[in-house]
Amino acid sequence: MTTFDERTIVHAFRDDALGEHDAVGLAAAIRRGEVSPAEAARAAQERVRAIDARLGAVQAHVDNPAPAAATDGAFAGVPAFVKDNTDYQGLPTGHGSAAFRPRAARRHAPFTQQLLSSGVTVLGKTRLPEFGFNASTEYDGAEPVRNPWNTGYSAGGSSGGSAALVAAGAVPIAHANDGGGSIRIPAACCGLVGLKPSRGRVVGSDLGRRLPIDIVSDGIVSRSVRDTAAFLAAAETHRRSPALPPVGLVEGPSERRLRIGFLLDSPNGVHSDAATRAAVTETVATLERLGHTVEPVELDMDPNFTDDFLTYWGLLSFLLGVSGRTLGADFDRRRMDGLSRGLREDYLRKWRRTPGVLRRLKRAKEAHAAAFRRLDLVLSPVLAHTTPPIGHLSPTVPYTQLIERLLAYVAFTPLDNIVGTPSLSLPSASATTQGLPIGVMFSARPGDERKLLETAFELEADRPFRRIQDQ
Template identity: 45%
Template sequence: MKPSTASAFTDDVLARHDGVAIARLIRDREVSVAEVIAAAIERANQVDPLLGAIVTDCFDAARQRARKPLDGPFAGVPMLIKDLTDVAGMPTKYGTAALENSLPVHRTHPIAQQLLDMGMVCLGKSTMPEFGFTASTEFPDRPPTRNPWNLEHTPGGSSGGSAALVAAGVVPIAHGSDGGGSIRIPASCCGLVGLKPTRGRLLPSQGREPFVGIVTDGVLTRSVRDTAMFMAEAERLSPRRGFMPIGHVLRPLDRSLRIAAVAGDLVDRSVDPVVKREFAATLKLLESLGHRVTPVELPNTEQFAEDFRNFWCLLAWTAMSTSRRLIDSSFDRSRVTGFVKELAGQMPRCLHKLPGAVMRLRKSSQRSGRLYSQYDVLVGPTMGERPPLIGHLAMELPMEVLLQRMRKLACFTPLANATGVPAISLPLGFDIEKNLSIGMMFSANLQQERLLLELALQLEAAQPFRLLG
């Protein structure tokens, strides 16, 4: 039976355009901002009852903004903000029922303000799992967010709502954040481009992360050029001292690269056969473009996974301990999921392990530096599995079962968060039977976003990305 989908693509003014194209149509006065925003709201109303990807809308405020003069490379382009970043006039609920009664905030966080300063129009806040702790956007107290390519499957997490809305055609670009794969995993699940920038490249993320630099913000898009434009404009609006400029990447790569391909026990043990097949096809594509591909085994993955788990316990404990004081006084601990409570409860038992874990996570950047002294790019599947069915990563599962399943799915993405290197997921694989995207992840040395974007443009030209029918 053909999978059920949720596509908002029609022949309205948005058509199948990306953000760059929509902004150009507005500048050339072929369409108005008001028409674009009206079409996006209509699309949201059409498919979000199926997707469940918008937690709070601000459609009236978007219509009002559309009547004002807008400036920037994305002037008039609709987008949504992940619901862990403040936007004035809306509550920030972090995906948890414990903050259901939180009040609208009065200030917009600099990350969200930067998107507005690019000329974008915010339609609302997108869904995320509780505090971003799982790789599927599901909730124990309300319906899950669904993948528009196949509604029985997850759009990933934790930026799952943003990914679902971009893939479905509601908006061409949406905000996300990534602390262990939370931009790249949804990009892989939903057939999108998802770049996690170098640690410190963008403005600091909102939150209370104890180990600065694990989490970084970014966007999910359907085209490489939208991601490239976002990075160029973010750099222009908020230049970061000491960083090599990216500039506006317009042209694809025109030289051969030394590419390391993940191999060995981790791939053999953790990667689904269909994902392996699509990964092999990606390696052939790279070789056909003149790149030199060499299999490389990643070292000491067991210790790394244990260290990252201990750090995740610290994040859960921090969320439980500080949300009432730092987010909203209405925070109700009794409504936090059992998974997050249990994860936070592990803190006393793993406290003595944290200094060593943090030290090893920091040192992982030194090991990655040695890898990138020999190779320009590291490539592997974004996820070890195809996008799972809704319920496979449900937060009601026993903690150890859920953690084990997430570790198998997200076996590659956390390394870039620990090392701080940039990494991008591209929709180069596809499962025809399930009608689901399979992303491939490319990482490079610190501050090498330009190289990744040039390679991404080359791959997009060689194998154009699918759009939902």
């Protein structure tokens, strides 16, 4: 495996058609005629070529990328990537797995159509860990995706490829999805904005509709709050959920002051490390200075929640092993990586518990709702400790040890997936001694993305996010 200087910073920002624009800014320049969609796509392709040998973020390229038909979309002409667990017509969907040879997709997935309705130019597919199970985009027998802020460290997972490209400035936004933290985790690791929308806010996947609890939400990772807000508004223009209040285009902070609860340690008993706690407490101080009421809160989580969520992930791995031939005729579950196999085997020992697991997980929304009876938002860490080095969460680590490490790391994000509530990862003002970003997380009631975005706009204006090109 290639060795890199652990303090290497990799970014692609330069004086070209993309400049330092975010997606909203680039789309505006394209509308004004200052940049053409073709020029933006070529600049992004050149940036990707310049950095991807060091980051390993791209799975596949579109041979001749063309702007989407939606020339009046919010992101018309903006280059972007689709995560490689979502179909893009003509490209194979590999799910990060070596267990099969993927076929070229015959049509776009429903979410791909929703993303294209914003006008983006898709340049290719980004890498993810096998089936999105891991919190780091690493492999058994292949190079990992590396963090552009420090290439000796993880870019997070499962949307690690997307996060690495956006953080490094190759493209302004990229598709991500989240079934247990997979938007918010890489956003936190790479210093990005990552919103997991409410269940049903964007179009669902065919797989999600078949699951007993649909835990996956699609979205993007971005470098600015306004890009995430513009994406959500564009997604609503394509298809608005009749079950949720509309969000509309959020363009800045609100004047109303909120009651915000905060916690430093996970409700399931996992303690956060000192740097992570400091990032949260600094955010608390900022919110109080801005006039919000902030107070400690306790979430009354079922003590079985962690084991139940792990069992549910095992169920997903089991179902993939059973239905894998739909992905490729040569699918062989014995070629799944150590984490996927371990989850499946663990589930086979516990499968009789499935009805109780599902019953308890579905009840989690009651405890979550109780916490919000007197609160507008809850602030917490995204992860229990700072971004680990490459190898710490590798699927080659023995399964029992790897699960212990994952549970000590991913202790805050899964609850919102089970409950279906919106949750936002935001870069804090802090950084690790290795120069890596530290994220903080805000969660809200179902359908209340507006409060999350308004608060994020206010924090971004008060303390602009660190920029990799300034380091």
